[in-house]
Amino acid sequence: MTAEVGIPSRTGRAGRGPWSDIPRELAEHVLPHLDLVAEEIIKEIRFQVREYSRGEGPYASTLRTVVERALTHFVDRVAQGGPHPDPDFFEAIGRGEAGEGRSLDPLQAAMRVGGLVAWRRLSENAWELEPRVITALGEAVFVHQDDIARQAAEGYRLAQADAAGEMQRRRRRLLDMLLSGGAGHDAIADLAAAAHWPMPRTVAAVALDIRHQDTRPPAFPPDVLVDLGRTQPSLLIPDPDGPGRNQLVDRALSDCSGVIGPTVPVTEAAHSMRLARAMLQLGQRGVIDAEGVVRCVDHMSTLILFQDEQLLKSLAELRLAPLAHLRSSQQDRLAETLLAWLQSGRNANEVAMRLHVHPQTVRYRLRQLEELFGDQLLDPDLRFDLEIVLRARRLQQSVAPVPTAPDQAVAGEVISLRRV
Known part of the structure; x- marks a missing residue:
């Protein structure tokens, strides 16, 4: 005007x-x-x-x-x-x-x-x-x-x-309340009304990766609660699963890198943010592909695996103990074969196709595994534990892959096969 x-x-x-x-x-x-x-x-x-x-x-x-x-x-x-x-x-x-x-x-x-x-x-x-x-x-x-x-x-x-500054301050206080957790529905509703924020049924938190942000602040729809000034820049998206909301969110975050937490009731926004930040850390470590915007719901099993890494390490040491005395390259080959065998319904030919090796090589490795693990491979509960720790092991190796000498490893297996 x-x-x-x-x-x-x-x-x-x-x-x-x-x-x-x-x-x-x-x-x-x-x-x-x-x-x-x-x-x-x-x-x-x-x-x-x-x-x-x-x-x-x-x-x-x-x-x-x-x-x-x-x-x-x-x-x-x-x-x-x-x-x-x-x-x-x-x-x-x-x-x-x-x-x-x-x-x-x-x-x-x-x-x-x-x-x-x-x-x-x-x-x-x-x-x-x-x-x-x-x-x-x-x-x-x-x-x-x-x-x-x-x-x-x-x-x-x-x-x-x-007025705009005061409204923004109210919205930041509302975001703080929601992401801190513990506030009841009525307290949230009162502050939401004061901040002119229509109270949604559900929300999804977004943890932004500040390492990949443009110098220009991104623009978000007016109903999205935003605080880019935090140590960990955060958003809260209302009713993220509503009609057309996915496309709206994708457009708003098109120039961002970060993680969208799962959809939760508005009183559980802090839980959505905890999972989003945990997944963001996994992306920063390279455990998952974190290019652009990642949705937690696409990687929930990975998130579960890494919720308690000390516990995961203890389970791996217990279940993979039969491999502990082998050389690192042998451990890697047998662990890879065992995971493929568990994932393919214990079918040697399918394992060979997954690993791009000869079926006879797979059978040789499986005989080694039977000797090492014995009856453990017959127990479905133990097989489940093995698949958990082997999946986690593969993801961890993707973070910092260990150099191998492929020619020597393959040569060793060929010599062993000739002896069989």
Whole structure:
């Protein structure tokens, strides 16, 4: 919305403005007629500006106050040689309009009408004045109108900025409450109402990877709670599984890297964020492919595996103990074969296709595994444990793969096969 009403402010005459050409005693002649002029201006504004057409209500009381004060200030400027009108009053008017949620357009339209009426009344007796004074007086009317309109617009802008800042602070407090956990539904609903955030049934937290963020802050839909100033930048997406929400979220996060947590009830937002951050750490370590935006729901089994890595390590040491005395390269080959065998329904030919090796090589390795593990391979519970630790082992090796000597390893197996 433009702040300018009427004509722009002009300094003219070496920066003195029009006021220096207006006799100061003119203020004494105008002052007794201000009440009549005010009534005429108010009547004309009510006729021309729809919002002021009724004689009561918030617009009407504001109108009278502004008209009377604007006229008084104009006369004061004539009497004093042109100091600016008191900005506090007119800024307060603009702030008040913003605070009431009203547009400033009706007030600015009223100021334009008021300026025209004021000049019409002044010019009725202008024939008594010198042409130079008439010109200065007309310019002064519209400069004064422009000044007070600009001050009202500035107050309006400042109030909107304050309101936006306060609303953003409320939303950050709401995000803190949700991600801290423990708050009840009613407490969340109260703060959500204060923050003008429609209370959703479900949410999904997003943990952003600050290492891959552009210098420009991304733009998000207005219903997404955002705090990019945190040590761990965070978002909260309301109703993420609603119609079209996936596409909306993907567009909003198109320039980001991070993890979207699972969809949960709004009171469990902290749980969604915990899982998102845990998955983000796995992506940063290279356990999963974390290019772009990752959804937790696509990697839940991996997340479960790595929730307690010390426990996982203990289980691996227990179940893979038969491999412990072998060389590292032997452990890798047999572990890879055993996992493929468990995943393929214990079918040697399918294992060979998975590993791209000869079926006879697979059978040789399986005989080694039978010798090492014995009856453990017949127990379904132990096979389940083995698949868990072998999957985790494979994921861990993808983080920092250990260099091997493939030619020597294959040669060793070929020699062993010839002996069979």
